Amino acid sequence: MATPAPRRKLLGRLSLPERRFVADALRTETVGGVLLLVAAIAALVWANIPAISGGYDSVRSFHIGPASLGLDLSVQHWAADGLLAVFFFVAGIELKRELVAGDLRDAKAAALPVVAALCGMAVPALVYFLVNTLGSGSTAGWAVPTATDIAFALAVLAVIGTSLPSALRAFLLTLAVVDDLFAILIIAVFFTSSINFAALGGAVAGLVLFWFLLRAGVRGWYVYVPLALVIWGLMYNSGVHATIAGVAMGLMLRCTRREGEHHSPGEHIEHLVRPLSAGLAVPLFALFSAGVSLSGGAVAQVFTRPETLGVVLGLVVGKTVGIFGGTWLAARFTRAELSEDLAWPDVLAVATLAGIGFTVSLLIGELAFTEDPVLTDEVKAAVLLGSLIAAVIACVMLKLRDRRYRALTEAEERDEDRDGIPDIYEEGNPDYHLRMARIHEEKAAEHRRRAIALAPAEAPEPQDGAGEATGGSSTRADRPA
Structure with missing residues (x-):
């Protein structure tokens, strides 16, 4: 009788290279997330203190840029269309790497995060649609609660001082990458009203040149940065959201390593640009987009107006139900088992954490209700409150x-033989066990030497019963008969 194949593990231990990549990526995202949190709080304070709120509106509505090139934009507009292009450029590189070298390259491994992410976008959109259909509200904001903000989620983890095992962190990161992909498609398809085909053709020609230069091995930031700016400007003037240019360029970078390479070009550029994205671009976007009124009446209206209530319920209920349900369905129909180190409540907690939708949700809120500034601010307030809940x-x-x-994390990081590789990854390596045996033998020998050095010197054996007569310097006299 044939032995049944072992069932595949869901959220099992990552390979060592993948774990290191995830750790490096999330370390930067965590720092950026804390800056994002600070920027959001600063925006709310700036916009809600009467003495300085006028200055906030003046700064973000201030226009700058060459009007002859169609780029006379407000500061808020520059942050949303310009700085976020850097964020989406990094997202494009992340997506490319996941597709060619990460979890998404294997169809079976990709099934879980893709299904979970799709369900985690479809259910919030459905929740929003139902709330607004029943409440006679606008369905234009259906896409607002569909996105997860990985940086904000990691900032929350950093603030509360908890540590997720690498498998759960990788799951959250992959969810966010797939989320970003579909958010990009949503922005490109549903929020492009009119197209300037001449400008779009110029942008496409620029992207073709960008791709050709990469394949030809041309190097130098002084070549690619000016070209990227031209592509971005043409994409903006085409009517397609300018962040699409960033994604397209990110996807063109090579993310596979060749012989002798420690990092692929895509990984190297991501390493350079990610701090700019997480530490500058996204926080500045938050600073000029998150400043909405949070008076008592405004907060109460979030829970009474169908558009804003749909956003809150979409983030809090829709995301949780969608991601948890999608993960359970993936496990059910692929006959996979959850890793023995984790439990389903862990998946539920991460699904709830994915309800933190900030950067992309704010952007889509601006695009969905661009003709109604009051509703735009109310939807932003709903994003903030839903994410907070x-x-x-x-x-x-x-x-x-x-x-x-914490126990799982400590086990993943323990390196007793100090070879730079966590011990948990070397359990099947005989050399590791021989090294550990030598280490423990050396420790045992050291402890024996210390024990001998600390033991009191024994007195000489008494002669002719002198010890018994004197009552007792001999240790024998203290022993029971």
Whole structure:
């Protein structure tokens, strides 16, 4: 009788190279997420203190740029269309790497995050649609609650001081990458009203030149940065959202390593640009987009107006149900088992954490209700409140399992033989066990030497019963008969 094949593990241990890549990527995202959180709080304070709120509106509505090139934009507009192009450029590189070298290159491994992400976008959109259909609201904002903000989610983890095992962090990162992909498609397809084909043709020609130069091995930022700016400007004037240019260029970079390479060109450029994206571009976007009124009446209206209520419920309920349900369905129909180190409540907590939708949700909110500035601000307030509620619920759930997470994280990072490779990845290597045996033998020998050095010197054996007569310097006299 044939032995049944072992069932595939969901959210199992990452390979060592993948774990290192995820750790490096998330370290930068965490720092950027904290800056993003600070920028969002600064924007809310700036916009809600009467003495300085006028200055906030003046700064973000200030126009700058060459009008002859169609780029006389407000500061807020530059942040949304210009700086976020850097964010989407990094997202394009991440997506390319996942497709050719990460989890998404294997169809079976990709099934879980793709299904979970799709369900995590479809269910919030459905929740929003139902709330607004029943409440006679506008369905134009259906895409607002569909995106997850990985940087903000990691900032929340950093603030509450909890640590997720690498498998859950990688799952959250991959979810966000797939989310970004579909958010890009949504922006390109549903938020392009009119197209200037001449400008679009110029942008496409620029992208072709960009691709050709990459394939020809041409190097130098002084070649690619000016070309990227021209492509971005043409894409903006074409009517297609300018961030699409960033994604397209990111996808063109090579993310596979050749012989002798420690990093592919895509990984190298991502390493250089990610700090600019996470540390400058996204926080500045948050600073000029998150400043909305949070008066008592405005907050109350978030829960009474169908458009804003749909956003809150989409983020808090839709994201959680969609991602958790999609993960469970993937496990059910692929006959995969959850890793023995984790439990389904862990997946539920991460699904809730993914309800933190900030950067892309704010951007889509601006695009969806561009003709109604008041509703735009109300939707932004709904994004902030929905993300806050999701963060609080996720924090409570994660804290309940924090001791278990810390034990898993410590086991993943333990390196007793100090060879730079966590011990958990060397359990099948005989050389590792021989090294550990030598280390423990050396420790045992050192402890024996210390024990001998600390033991009191034994007195000489008494002669002719003198010890018994004197009552007792001999240790024997203290022993029971």
